Amino acid sequence: MNVQAIDTPAFRPAAPARLDRPVSKLSQLFGAASRDMVKWWPADSFRDLTTTRVILGTTYHAINDPEAVRRVLLDNVGNYPKPGPLRRVFPLIMDGLFGAEGAAWRSQRRLMAPVFTPAAIQDFLPIFAAVAKGTAGNWEAQTPGAIDVAAAATRATFDVISRALFSAEHGLAGDEAARNVAAMLAGVGEIGIMAFLGLSQFRPSRRARAGRRGEAFLTERITAFIAQRQADPSPPADFMTRLIDAFAADHPPKEAAKLALSNAVTFLVAGHETTANALAWTLYLLSEQPQVQTWAAQEAQLALAAGGGPDEILGRLVYLRWVLEEALRLYPPAPRIDRQALADDQLGDLAVRKGDYIGVWPWVLHRHAALWDNPDAFDPERFAPEARAAQHRFQYIPFGAGPRTCIGAQFATAEALLVLAAWLARFEFAPVPGHQVEVTSDLALRPRGGMPLIVSRRP
Numbered sequence: 001m002n003v004q005a006i007d008t009p010a011f012r013p014a015a016p017a018r019l020d021r022p023v024s025k026l027s028q029l030f031g032a033a034s035r036d037m038v039k040w041w042p043a044d045s046f047r048d049l050t051t052t053r054v055i056l057g058t059t060y061h062a063i064n065d066p067e068a069v070r071r072v073l074l075d076n077v078g079n080y081p082k083p084g085p086l087r088r089v090f091p092l093i094m095d096g097l098f099g100a101e102g103a104a105w106r107s108q109r110r111l112m113a114p115v116f117t118p119a120a121i122q123d124f125l126p127i128f129a130a131v132a133k134g135t136a137g138n139w140e141a142q143t144p145g146a147i148d149v150a151a152a153a154t155r156a157t158f159d160v161i162s163r164a165l166f167s168a169e170h171g172l173a174g175d176e177a178a179r180n181v182a183a184m185l186a187g188v189g190e191i192g193i194m195a196f197l198g199l200s201q202f203r204p205s206r207r208a209r210a211g212r213r214g215e216a217f218l219t220e221r222i223t224a225f226i227a228q229r230q231a232d233p234s235p236p237a238d239f240m241t242r243l244i245d246a247f248a249a250d251h252p253p254k255e256a257a258k259l260a261l262s263n264a265v266t267f268l269v270a271g272h273e274t275t276a277n278a279l280a281w282t283l284y285l286l287s288e289q290p291q292v293q294t295w296a297a298q299e300a301q302l303a304l305a306a307g308g309g310p311d312e313i314l315g316r317l318v319y320l321r322w323v324l325e326e327a328l329r330l331y332p333p334a335p336r337i338d339r340q341a342l343a344d345d346q347l348g349d350l351a352v353r354k355g356d357y358i359g360v361w362p363w364v365l366h367r368h369a370a371l372w373d374n375p376d377a378f379d380p381e382r383f384a385p386e387a388r389a390a391q392h393r394f395q396y397i398p399f400g401a402g403p404r405t406c407i408g409a410q411f412a413t414a415e416a417l418l419v420l421a422a423w424l425a426r427f428e429f430a431p432v433p434g435h436q437v438e439v440t441s442d443l444a445l446r447p448r449g450g451m452p453l454i455v456s457r458r459p
Contacts, residue, residue, distance in 0.1 A: 010377035011288050013330060014437040014447075015367075018043035022053070038335055038363050038441045047369050050350050061350060062359040064368050066392035068347035069360050072339055073394070073402035080339035083357060092215050093269075096262030097407065108263070109407065111246050115165075115239050116407050121414055124164045125310035128415045131159045132422035139427060139455055146432050150451035153279035153419075154178045157272035160415055165267055167236040170225045172218075172268075181269050183207075183214030185442045222264045226257050240264060267408070274333035275412045277444055279419060280451040282327040284437060285378050287429040287453050292380060296320045297428075297458065300421035310418055317417050320424070322380040324416055328398035330378065331445045332362035333412075337400060362397055363445070371395045430454040 019042040045051045049065040063069060072080045081101045087094045094100075097108045114120060135156050139147065158174040226244060230253070235241045243263060247256035286293040296319055303316035337360040345352040352358065367375040371392070372382070381387060394401055399409035406412075432452045440448040 010374055010379060011285070012376050013285055013288065013378055014439055015330075015376060016041075016439055018046065036440055036442075038439060038445065041361075041364060045364055046367055046375070049348070049370065052350075058357065059353065059355075060357040060359060061347075061352065062361055062364065063347060063350070064361075064365050064370070065348050066365075066371070066394035068350065069365070069394040069397070069401070071345075071347055072358055072360060073337075073397075073400065073404070076345060077402050077404070079342050079345055080358060081342065083338055083340040086338070092219060093262050093266045095259055096266050098266045098270075099262075105404075107250075108259075109403075111243070112263075112407060115242070116411055118410060121411055122311055124160075124411065125314065125414060125418065127160055127163050128418040129310045129313075129422065131156050131163070132419040134159075135419075136422055136426050140457065144456040145454065146452045147455045148450040148452050149283050149429070149455070150276065150280035150447055151178075153276040153283075154272065156419060157276040157279070157415070160275075161268060161271035164411075165239040165271065166225070166264075167238045167240075169228075169236070170264075170268070171221045177218075177268070180214035180217045181273055183210045184218065185211070185269070185273070185444060218265055218268070219261065222261055222268070223257070226260050226264065230257065239267075270406070271408060271411075273444055275416055277331065277446050278324070278328060278333060278412070278416050280447055281331040281445075282324055282416070282420060283423075283429050283453060284447065284451055285327055285330070286323065286424070287431050289378060290430075292323065292378075293424070293429065296323050296420075297424040300425040303421060304425050313421065314414055314417055317421055319380070320417060320420060321413075322383040324413070324420065325383040325396075325398075326378060326380045329366045329382070329396060330376075331439070332366055332398045333444060334400070335363035335441055335445050336361050337397075360397070363441075365395060365397065368395075426458060428456050428458055430456070 016039040019040065022042050023040045045062065045064075049063070049068070051062040051064075053060050063072070082099060086099065090099060097105065097112060100108055135152055139152075155174045155178070158177055162168045162170065162172075162174075226240075229235045229241060229244055230248075240260070244256065244260045247259045250256075251259065286296060299317060299319045303313045306312070306316065339358040339360070341352050341354055341356045341358065343354050347358075365371070369375055372395075382391075399406035399412075430453060432454055435452055437451070438448040440446060
């Protein structure tokens, strides 16, 4: 497909206004800045390579130098584990792959890696395609009009993760799980900074209490699912069965069940929440740039019309992949990565002391003026081969980087591309007049109040 330059001005999608100066430390602890992480960044942070703040004796460095990011996440990764206080923020998932360190992390990573190899992901592609087709069929049966594509994407991605990893046997309904996952993430985001300072017990806010209820709900349902699988003499041979059996081989039953629970919740949450947000943001960007949407839709139609299996279709989605990568740049699935120094270190000109916290914020890194031309604009051609080759490997990290790169990155990318292709080939997406898109965040970036778009059948 011949993609030509767009003559219209570059589209600058929704983002919080940049502040003239840092918010007060009091606001970071108790005010609005503590509840919506991406909104408290001053404009200087998108121009400076480091930002350092000291709150109640705790030093926090936010770094935007790709070489420094490389050292923290790859070259000296052993010096920068996840912070100890994260256990207070994420108690449910810290025993699993997300929170484990050292030998425990390496063991779990080896255990799960075979499920997420490119060859293994081929087995999941028909599920991605079938779920996308099912959603499209539902839309065709509706009267053309506004649809909350964020909610639709959440239902679709939950269906995918349910079928692919759990054989749809976890005892959770899609909308029910989505509500509890959203509550849990919002509650965790609410207490984030306070927990780092050991003060979360003094913050029993409404959102934090709702988050605990969401966590308790998920714990109860997944614990029952695991117990059922452990008692089943012939369980489905899916990811969770293999995971439970592997833990049982090396751990007592209660510990094996605890590790299985931690990882099940991690994959249930990360496996659908982040991909759903990526789909919603991508459709929003395309709705605001009709020409880009037309190119992506034409490519999707040609890719599907050429036939073959989902893997062959996926290989034809070149331009759509650029679009998705640009959406992940502007709206990274996880807007922050936190680490804590075990020993003194030097990150370029920045002296790091033992115990200092290091923040790598894809939200800032991906929009940094020193790293990107017109960084707040939507431009899929940033990811054309020549442009991509000119970028530093560590200036674009939507799934993290180094040995702890998200294990499900290829799964999520393939899922998003096949879902987008199925939807774009059959439908046009346009903004809802008068609706203002607003970015909100806790542990993920999502559109506040959903993402209503006008969805209509392509001629």
